[in-house]
Amino acid sequence: MNSPFERADFDLIASWVQPGERVLDLGCGDGSLLRRLIDERGAKGYGLELEDAEILAAIANGINVIQGNLEQGLAGFADQTFNHVVLSRTLQTVRHTERILGEMLRVGREAVVSFPNFAYWKNRMAVMAGRMPVSEDLPYEWFDTPNLRFFTILDFESLCQKMGLVIRERQVLDDAGRAVTEEQNFLGSLAVYRLGR
Amino acid sequence: MSGVGTVSAQIAHFSEPLHLKGGGVLPAYDLVYETYGTLNAAKSNAILVCHALSGHHHLAGHSADESGNPTANVGWWDNIVGPGRPLDTDRFFIVGLNNLGGCHGSTGPASIDPATGKPWGADFPVVTVEDWVDAQARLADRFGIDAWAATMGGSLGGMQAMQWTLSYPERVRHALVIAATPKLSAENIAFNDVARQAILTDPDFHGGHFYEHGVRPLRGLRLARMLGHITYLSDDQMAEKFGRRIKSGAGSYGFDVEFEIESYLRYQGDKFAGIFDANTYLRMTKALDYFDPALDYGDDLARALARARAGFLVIGFSTDWRFSPERSRDIVHALVHNGQDVAHAEIESVHGHDSFLMDDPHYHAVVNAYLKRIKL
Numbered sequence: 001m002n003s004p005f006e007r008a009d010f011d012l013i014a015s016w017v018q019p020g021e022r023v024l025d026l027g028c029g030d031g032s033l034l035r036r037l038i039d040e041r042g043a044k045g046y047g048l049e050l051e052d053a054e055i056l057a058a059i060a061n062g063i064n065v066i067q068g069n070l071e072q073g074l075a076g077f078a079d080q081t082f083n084h085v086v087l088s089r090t091l092q093t094v095r096h097t098e099r100i101l102g103e104m105l106r107v108g109r110e111a112v113v114s115f116p117n118f119a120y121w122k123n124r125m126a127v128m129a130g131r132m133p134v135s136e137d138l139p140y141e142w143f144d145t146p147n148l149r150f151f152t153i154l155d156f157e158s159l160c161q162k163m164g165l166v167i168r169e170r171q172v173l174d175d176a177g178r179a180v181t182e183e184q185n186f187l188g189s190l191a192v193y194r195l196g197r
Numbered sequence: 198m199s200g201v202g203t204v205s206a207q208i209a210h211f212s213e214p215l216h217l218k219g220g221g222v223l224p225a226y227d228l229v230y231e232t233y234g235t236l237n238a239a240k241s242n243a244i245l246v247c248h249a250l251s252g253h254h255h256l257a258g259h260s261a262d263e264s265g266n267p268t269a270n271v272g273w274w275d276n277i278v279g280p281g282r283p284l285d286t287d288r289f290f291i292v293g294l295n296n297l298g299g300c301h302g303s304t305g306p307a308s309i310d311p312a313t314g315k316p317w318g319a320d321f322p323v324v325t326v327e328d329w330v331d332a333q334a335r336l337a338d339r340f341g342i343d344a345w346a347a348t349m350g351g352s353l354g355g356m357q358a359m360q361w362t363l364s365y366p367e368r369v370r371h372a373l374v375i376a377a378t379p380k381l382s383a384e385n386i387a388f389n390d391v392a393r394q395a396i397l398t399d400p401d402f403h404g405g406h407f408y409e410h411g412v413r414p415l416r417g418l419r420l421a422r423m424l425g426h427i428t429y430l431s432d433d434q435m436a437e438k439f440g441r442r443i444k445s446g447a448g449s450y451g452f453d454v455e456f457e458i459e460s461y462l463r464y465q466g467d468k469f470a471g472i473f474d475a476n477t478y479l480r481m482t483k484a485l486d487y488f489d490p491a492l493d494y495g496d497d498l499a500r501a502l503a504r505a506r507a508g509f510l511v512i513g514f515s516t517d518w519r520f521s522p523e524r525s526r527d528i529v530h531a532l533v534h535n536g537q538d539v540a541h542a543e544i545e546s547v548h549g550h551d552s553f554l555m556d557d558p559h560y561h562a563v564v565n566a567y568l569k570r571i572k573l
Contacts (some may be wrong), residue, residue, distance in 0.1 A: 022536060044536055052545075052559055059510075059540045062564040066529055066541045076530040 008177030009088060009114040009192045010036060016112065016169075016194060017041045021083035024108060026070045026100075027090040029054050030064030046082075048074075071095055073163040074103040082108035089137075089190075091115045092147040098163060105165065105197050114192040119152035119185045122175065136175040137189045160195065169194040200279035201233045201286055203268060205259035206302060209339055215297075215332060221322030224311065228336055229302030230254045230294035233278055234286035236340065242573045243290045243342045244309065245333060246274065247350035247357035250425070250481045251473060255300035257284075258292035276556040283565035288573070289346065297332050298324045298480040306476030307408060319405025323480055326353075326488045330360045346571050349373035349509075351553030353481065353518065356488045359528070362505035363490055371571055372505075373564065375512045376553040378524035379498050379531075380489040385519065388428055389482040392421035396475045405476055414475045419466035421478055426465050431516035431549035498531040508538035510567040512560070514552035515545045540567060 002149050017023060019042035025034050028047025037043040047065040049055055058065035070087075071094065085108030087100070092115050094100050104111040116137035117123075126133035132142045135180065151159075153172065160167055172180040172188030180188040206229050215223045218523035231254050236243060246256055255270060256492050257278035272293075278284040284291050295303040297323060306321035313320075337345065348358040348369050355377025361369045381389070396402055399417030439458040454460045494500040509532055513525030522543045532539040542563045546552035552560070 046533055052542075055542050056559070056562055056566055059542070059563060060569065062570055064533075064538055064540060065541045066533070066539070068526075076526055078530075078534050081534060 007032070008173050011088060012036070012171050012192050013027070013084075013088070013100060013112055013114075014041055017043050017084060020044065020082070022046070022081065023049060023084045023086060023108060024048065024077070025086045025088070026104070027087065027093075028063065029056035030067060031061040033086065033088060034058075034063050035061055069170060070100060073099060074107050077107040079106055080109060084108055084110050084112050086112045087113045088112075089116065092149050092151070095148055096151060097159070098099040101110070101159075101165065101195075105132045105195065109196065111165075113195060114190060115151070115156065116147075117153050117172070117185065117188050118150045118193050119154070120189045121186050122189070124186075135189065153188060153191050156191065157192075160193075164197070166196045167193060168196050199333075200272075200275050200282070201258035204231050204233065204255070204260050204272075206231050206254055206260065206295075208302065209336055211332075211335055213239065213335070216326070217322050217328045219323050223322065224298065226297060226304035226332070227302070228294050228297070228332060230292060230336065231256060231258075231260075231272075232293075232379040233257055233291040234289050236290040236342070237573065238366045239573070240340070240342050241344075241346060243292060243337075243340065243345050243360075243411045244284060244290065244349060244568075245345050245346045245361070246278075246284070246291060246293045247329070247333070247348065247354035248273070248293070248296065249352035250478075250485070251469070252354065253299060254293045254295040254303075256291065257286075274554065276554075277561060277564065283561050283568060284567075285568070289568070291399075292336070292340070294333065294336060296324070296329045298477055298484075300474035300477040304463075305474065306405070306480070307474050309334075316406075316408040318408055318476060321476060321480070323483050325365060325484050326356050326360045329357055329484070330364045333357070333361075334365055337368065343573070344368045344370055346573065347371040347373055349375070350377075351375040352377060352550065353485055353488075356485075356517065360488075360490065362507040362509075363501070366504050369507045371510070371567075372507045373510045373512075373567065374525075375526060376514055376520055376525075376550060377511075377528070377567065378520040379491060379501075379528055381486055386486050388424060388485055392424050393479055393482055395420035395424070396479060399475075402475060405479075407475070413470075415470045417468040418473060418475045418478060419463075421475075422469040422473075423462045423466040426530070428464060429550045430521045431547055433516065433519065434549060436546045437547070472488055498527060500535040502528075502531050502537070503535050505532075505537060510541070511539060511541045511562070512553070512563065513541075513543050514548070514550070515543060515551045516547055517552060519550040 001075035022044045025047045034045035085104040171192045172184040173190045175189040212225045255272045257272035257275045259268035260270045261267045275438035295301040298305045310317040348361040350358045355374040358372045364373045399414035401412040402414040442457045491498040491501040513522030529541045544560045
């Protein structure tokens with residue numbers, strides 16, 4: 001999941017982080033994003049990760065990684081510890097959606113969230129053809145997907161409104177990682193948000 | 198894979214008095230230690246491994262036992278130290294020592310008090326984790342080591358590894374704090390006190406001066422170890438290893454050894470009482486109880502740890518109920534709060550508190566990955 005194409009959202013996230021800022025990456029995997037934010041942006045990075053193999057890889061990668069389950073919230077992290085709390089391509093796998101969004105904005109000043117847009121036209125085509133979509137941003141079959149929640153850009157923004165979250169910036173990418181500026185809920189495969197209170 | 202081979206201990210004598218946290222002074226003392234690997238020219242590759250309650254200087258390799266068999270004693274953490282092992286002796290210079298107050302060759306309650314010509318016994322001062330670290334710093338001076346590449350330990354050893362970053366922030370680059378806690382809980386202290394009471398109320402204890410009576414408080418020490426041992430294991434592990442199995446046939450409706458767990462604990466108790474010193478046991482448990490670096494900082498662990506300059510690796514174990522994985526998280530969160538460098542792993546293991554001594558591939562891989570990052 002670390003090819004330049006697949007991690008087009010990393011470019012955006014990197015551009016939002018200023019030198020010296022503290023970043024918490026939830027579900028940080030082997031720490032690729034944090035490594036980049038540390039090396040290129042001079043950030044102070046921490047990662048939360050559940051899987052043993054990823055913990056090992058992140059430690060080898062020189063990352064400040066903490067083993068834990070984000071479904072259990074971020075208890076232990078003090079309020080407003082981080083400048084940015086990142087949840088990259090993971091929100092759709094989280095059961096307690098509202099709680100994690102609330103926790104991100106408790107421990108951080110800004111939440112950075114990316115997720116696959118289920119309303120992307122290719123996904124709509126797949127469903128029209130009678131099959132669940134499999135794509136660059138939804139790369140699983142229905143029977144092995146870790147994704148629990150399928151939602152669209154419009155769905156997400158309606159949740160933000162309900163929760164009183166402020167959308168500071170929205171960037172939408174197609175499945176080649178190119179910026180989409182028009183008809184985003186139709187032409188966009190991946191959405192990346194900066195949220196605040 | 199073979200380890201470090203046959204090793205022998207050395208003794209360093211210190212004649213400069215050591216002022217202790219509890220107010221006492223040790224006029225002079227010996228520390229017994231072993232080393233593995235080679236100290237490099239820059240003296241930048243040294244790792245100090247601190248021992249837990251019943252540990253000592255003999256970490257790795259084989260050494261002679263009392264009967265003279267040259268390879269009978271295998272080091273207590275041999276599975277992690279050696280060429281190609283996580284504490285790689287091809288790369289690092291590893292130091293293990295026996296702490297002050299111990300009973301494996303360093304000055305302790307059974308040593309002769311020069312003021313009286315008799316064993317110190319009860320008069321040997323209560324030593325703390327801070328005192329041990331001060332004594333270890335003098336051993337580092339003896340080697341010419343300005344800063345450890347890492348300090349490391351499990352349980353009480355992990356507390357020393359942590360204390361190093363606070364007592365000598367400039368002299369430790371990394372701390373590996375494993376199966377430890379920033380302070381004991383009331384329950385932890387309660388278990389320790391029952392163990393102490395077992396020793397203190399043994400008629401053979403003689404107020405700590407049993408040496409001159411030619412006896413040892415074996416019954417108390419045995420009970421203390423049996424109790425302690427229960428807290429080192431997990432319920433699941435005991436169920437799996439012993440269950441409710443009875444040693445021979447049916448129950449006898451008496452009080453002899455019946456269940457296998459009873460047999461196991463009594464064996465462990467007897468073995469330990471045969472080699473360990475009761476006064477040392479009392480002092481080790483007190484050092485545990487007193488350890489609380491946040492005490493002087495309004496119980497704020499983050500403030501207490503703020504002066505550390507080291508990077509940390511903090512490891513907890515899923516079934517450790519003595520120092521539970523949440524206590525490791527307390528340390529991690531305090532460091533994160535301060536913006537300090539810390540990596541953390543919570544290892545799935547059935548072995549309870551003793552997990553830190555086990556040869557678990559993932560656990561050892563985590564230690565290895567972290568140590569590999571250290572630039573020499």
